Amino acid sequence: MQSFNPPVRTLMGPGPSDVHPRILSAMARPTIGHLDPVFVGLMDEIKEGLKTIFKTENELTMPVSAPGSAGMEACFANLVEPGDKVIVCINGVFGMRMKENVTRLGGEAIIVEDSWGEAVSADKLEETLKNNPDVVIVAFVHAETSTGAQSDAKALCKIAHQYDCITIVDTVTSLAGTELRVDEWGIDAIYSGTQKCLSAMPGISPISFSERAIKKLSTRKTSVSSWFLDLNLVMRYWSKGAKRTYHHTAPVNTLYGLHESLVMILEEGVENSWARHQRNHELLRDGLEAMGINFLVNKKNRLPQLNSVFIPEGVDDAQVRSTLLNDYNLEIGAGLGVYAGKVWRIGLMGYTSRKENIVLCLSALKEILGK
Amino acid sequence: MQSFNPPVRTLMGPGPSDVHPRILSAMARPTIGHLDPVFVGLMDEIKEGLKTIFKTENELTMPVSAPGSAGMEACFANLVEPGDKVIVCINGVFGMRMKENVTRLGGEAIIVEDSWGEAVSADKLEETLKNNPDVVIVAFVHAETSTGAQSDAKALCKIAHQYDCITIVDTVTSLAGTELRVDEWGIDAIYSGTQKCLSAMPGISPISFSERAIKKLSTRKTSVSSWFLDLNLVMRYWSKGAKRTYHHTAPVNTLYGLHESLVMILEEGVENSWARHQRNHELLRDGLEAMGINFLVNKKNRLPQLNSVFIPEGVDDAQVRSTLLNDYNLEIGAGLGVYAGKVWRIGLMGYTSRKENIVLCLSALKEILGK
Numbered sequence: 106m107q108s109f110n111p112p113v114r115t116l117m118g119p120g121p122s123d124v125h126p127r128i129l130s131a132m133a134r135p136t137i138g139h140l141d142p143v144f145v146g147l148m149d150e151i152k153e154g155l156k157t158i159f160k161t162e163n164e165l166t167m168p169v170s171a172p173g174s175a176g177m178e179a180c181f182a183n184l185v186e187p188g189d190k191v192i193v194c195i196n197g198v199f200g201m202r203m204k205e206n207v208t209r210l211g212g213e214a215i216i217v218e219d220s221w222g223e224a225v226s227a228d229k230l231e232e233t234l235k236n237n238p239d240v241v242i243v244a245f246v247h248a249e250t251s252t253g254a255q256s257d258a259k260a261l262c263k264i265a266h267q268y269d270c271i272t273i274v275d276t277v278t279s280l281a282g283t284e285l286r287v288d289e290w291g292i293d294a295i296y297s298g299t300q301k302c303l304s305a306m307p308g309i310s311p312i313s314f315s316e317r318a319i320k321k322l323s324t325r326k327t328s329v330s331s332w333f334l335d336l337n338l339v340m341r342y343w344s345k346g347a348k349r350t351y352h353h354t355a356p357v358n359t360l361y362g363l364h365e366s367l368v369m370i371l372e373e374g375v376e377n378s379w380a381r382h383q384r385n386h387e388l389l390r391d392g393l394e395a396m397g398i399n400f401l402v403n404k405k406n407r408l409p410q411l412n413s414v415f416i417p418e419g420v421d422d423a424q425v426r427s428t429l430l431n432d433y434n435l436e437i438g439a440g441l442g443v444y445a446g447k448v449w450r451i452g453l454m455g456y457t458s459r460k461e462n463i464v465l466c467l468s469a470l471k472e473i474l475g476k
Numbered sequence: 477m478q479s480f481n482p483p484v485r486t487l488m489g490p491g492p493s494d495v496h497p498r499i500l501s502a503m504a505r506p507t508i509g510h511l512d513p514v515f516v517g518l519m520d521e522i523k524e525g526l527k528t529i530f531k532t533e534n535e536l537t538m539p540v541s542a543p544g545s546a547g548m549e550a551c552f553a554n555l556v557e558p559g560d561k562v563i564v565c566i567n568g569v570f571g572m573r574m575k576e577n578v579t580r581l582g583g584e585a586i587i588v589e590d591s592w593g594e595a596v597s598a599d600k601l602e603e604t605l606k607n608n609p610d611v612v613i614v615a616f617v618h619a620e621t622s623t624g625a626q627s628d629a630k631a632l633c634k635i636a637h638q639y640d641c642i643t644i645v646d647t648v649t650s651l652a653g654t655e656l657r658v659d660e661w662g663i664d665a666i667y668s669g670t671q672k673c674l675s676a677m678p679g680i681s682p683i684s685f686s687e688r689a690i691k692k693l694s695t696r697k698t699s700v701s702s703w704f705l706d707l708n709l710v711m712r713y714w715s716k717g718a719k720r721t722y723h724h725t726a727p728v729n730t731l732y733g734l735h736e737s738l739v740m741i742l743e744e745g746v747e748n749s750w751a752r753h754q755r756n757h758e759l760l761r762d763g764l765e766a767m768g769i770n771f772l773v774n775k776k777n778r779l780p781q782l783n784s785v786f787i788p789e790g791v792d793d794a795q796v797r798s799t800l801l802n803d804y805n806l807e808i809g810a811g812l813g814v815y816a817g818k819v820w821r822i823g824l825m826g827y828t829s830r831k832e833n834i835v836l837c838l839s840a841l842k843e844i845l846g847k
Contacts, residue, residue, distance in 0.1 A: 106521055106524070106525055106735075106738065106739050106742055107739060108498070108502065108736060108739055109502065109505075109518055109521075109732060109735050109736070110505065111505050111506055111507075111508045111514060111515075111518075111732070112508065112514060113506050114506070114508050114509065114512065116507065116508070116509055118509055118511075120725060121507050121509060121510065121725065121728060123506075123507070124506070124507040124729070127479070129503075129504040129505070129506065129507070129729070130504055131479065131480065132500075132503045132504055132729060133500040133501055133503055133504035134480075134481065134482050134500070135482055135484050135485070135494075135495070135500065136482075136487065136492050136494070136495040136500070136671075136677055136678075137482045137483065137485050137487070137807075138485065138487055138489055138492060138807045139492065139678065140489075141485065141801070141807065143482060143483060144482075147480055147482075150477055150480075153477070154477055170542060170543055170546075170679065171541060171542035171543075171546060171704070172541055172542075172704075172724045172725050172726075172727065173724070173725065174703070174704050174723070174724040174725075175541075175542060175546075175704045175724075177704075178702060178703060178704045182702075202703065205703050206703055208699075209699055209700070209701050209702070209703055210701060298725070300507075300725060306507055306727065306728060306729040306730070307507075307510065307725040307726065307727050307728055307729075308541065308679065308726075308727030308728075308729075308730055309727075328579075328580055329580070330580050330581060330701045330702070331549060331553075331580070331701075331702060332545070332549060332573065332576050332577050332580055333542070333543075333545050333546045333548075333549045352545070353543045353544070353545040353546075354491060354492065354543050354544065354545075354669070354671055354678040355543075355678065356543065356677065356678050356679030356727075356730070357492060357677060357678055357679075358495070358500070358503060358677040358678075358679075358730075358733075359677070359679055359727070359729075359730060361480060361482070362729075364477075364480050365479060365480070367477065368477050368478060368479055371477055430512070436508075436509045436512065
């Protein structure tokens with residue numbers, strides 16, 4: 106076994122995206138103790154930075170010390186009690202995973218289903234809520250990473266609240282890449298990832314809980330089945346000053362990386378980051394359409410940071426992706442589920458969302474496809 | 477918010493230990509995709525490296541993508557079913573946390589209690605097993621980080637197997653610092669951390685499951701309550717070749733760090749690492765005893781990598797630790813639980829376990845205490 110020196114790739118898949126050199130170098134700074142007062146100061150700054158980019162005043166805003174899937178589980182494990190009826194909107198892989206979470210926790214999942222590649226239907230949600238007056242939670246994915254479709258989180262949350270439900274929203278792929286306003290839209294529990302539009306390394310998951318969500322958590326009749334993800338405990342570890350209580354050992358260097366990525370997003374301005382993702386999407390879109398390549402998702406619901414496009418007929422999916430990877434060091438993503446072998450997912454997330462990468466991707470595809 | 481530049485500390489607390497510059501620099505290498513064939517090769521090497529240092533042939537050997545507390549939970553969540561009777565041996569904080577895991581999962585915890593600072597009593601375990609013939613799991617901590625006591629894992633596992641129980645063993649602080657032989661000792665489910673004697677960054681947790689443990693997992697009547705930690709799914713993500721199935725996004729850069737730390741341990745030889753920890757413990761011990769400072773744990777059960785010593789009478793605990801931190805950039809650990817304010821925990825783990833640090837710690841303590 107010898108030291109590992111990775112190839113230098115351009116990451117245009119569904120995540121991880123390219124990690125900015127400033128963030129990589131932040132991660133290599135000397136480790137300090139997780140109880141060191143200087144580290145506690147860093148944690149406070151991370152909370153504030155996350156509040157800014159989530160556009161929330163929620164005090165319970167912090168990163169879970171594990172990947173986005175654990176952030177998802179943190180939301181469900183804390184809010185779903187055995188017997189709870191939960192509406193889960195499914196329009197791709199990550200909605201299915203939400204359902205899996207609900208079921209394992211002893212909740213009853215009621216499904217609102219839309220086709221892969223389409224947005225979650227507000228009408229279907231409202232109808233399902235009407236027919237199920239005892240539902241307590243509505244869960245949906247804002248930005249479906251499996252298809253590149255985005256749903257109208259504001260409208261869906263509004264309906265959910267009209268029926269007195271708490272909302273759980275997956276924003277793993279949307280945070281910092283497309284408009285997102287936690288407080289204004291009424292999102293009660295939100296989770297995201299760092300390896301998409303934040304340009305940071307994979308491995309931790311920012312979350313935020315509203316007062317309404319905390320009320321549901323604090324009035325549980327049963328204890329949270331997970332000790333590691335029990336926010337009653339985790340939030341004390343992330344609280345300020347004397348109330349801080351040891352829970353686990355935070356991933357110190359990974360948090361250096363997240364901190365640096367927050368510094369960078371705040372330098373750019375989160376609205377400017379949304380605009381950059383949109384602008385670069387349009388450049389890529391124009392180039393792809395000029396080659397006769399079509400999008401899976403209609404224009405209205407299309408995520409700028411994740412472009413799912415149909416593989417041209419007669420083209421060998423795996424061979425193209427492997428040529429891109431081996432000859433151009435360029436990674437694009439395969440289709441998932443019903444779209445495996447049918448679409449490519451081309452990410453323009455975070456630091457990857459730059460003109461030079463669009464040019465590279467379009468030129469390489471042209472060469473390989475002989476366009 | 478500005479870029480964070482941590483102070484350069486010497487970490488002689490209960491963890492994290494100093495991370496070797498080779499490992500820090502490995503973490504800063506460019507991120508690649510978690511499905512990249514080159515990354516899959518890295519995952520395979522990590523599995524092999526972990527098998528070597530755990531001294532096991534267990535195929536299910538890999539790091540959980542979250543801290544040691546999640547590694548603990550992975551063991552309990554997969555093996556404990558509602559109604560299972562589990563003996564939990566408690567002689568410090570982390571035994572208590574095991575009990576908490578069992579209870580939350582619907583298991584019944586039967587406690588074997590020993591004083592903090594002492595080893596787990598094999599006799600008490602045997603008596604408890606005799607009195608509870610329907611126990612299915614025995615869980616204990618090999619190296620209690622809260623006190624620095626080590627228990628005889630080999631003897632405890634032997635007894636547990638005589639009563640047909642599966643064993644779950646916490647080796648967060650022992651792995652690579654003190655003798656540990658998973659297969660020879662009959663440990664069925666083991667978890668550890670990277671931020672102790674592996675000198676790597678905190679955030680992931682190596683685990684290993686024996687055939688016996690996998691049999692218990694695969695014959696469960698209920699599904700694992702955690703989707704994120706369900707090893708039925710996670711082990712497919714870590715399996716070789718075509719069987720590999722997407723589960724979550726691995727913490728790519730953190731795994732670069734773990735890989736480099738495994739390369740370094742294998743270069744040194746794991747037995748040589750154990751011997752180094754013992755040798756350096758003796759140097760520190762001699763110096764502390766010469767200053768009239770006494771150990772909490774008796775010689776036989778003392779962990780070389782974590783030295784709990786009584787704070788001399790009349791000395792202000794917090795002030796000494798804060799002077800060490802602020803004037804010498806030296807972190808040592810406070811006491812926990814019943815020993816808060818009564819002991820210091822001085823770690824000599826991994827890369828921290830070097831002569832220069834022992835000299836620094838002894839000299840600084842002498843100056844502060846006026847010895």
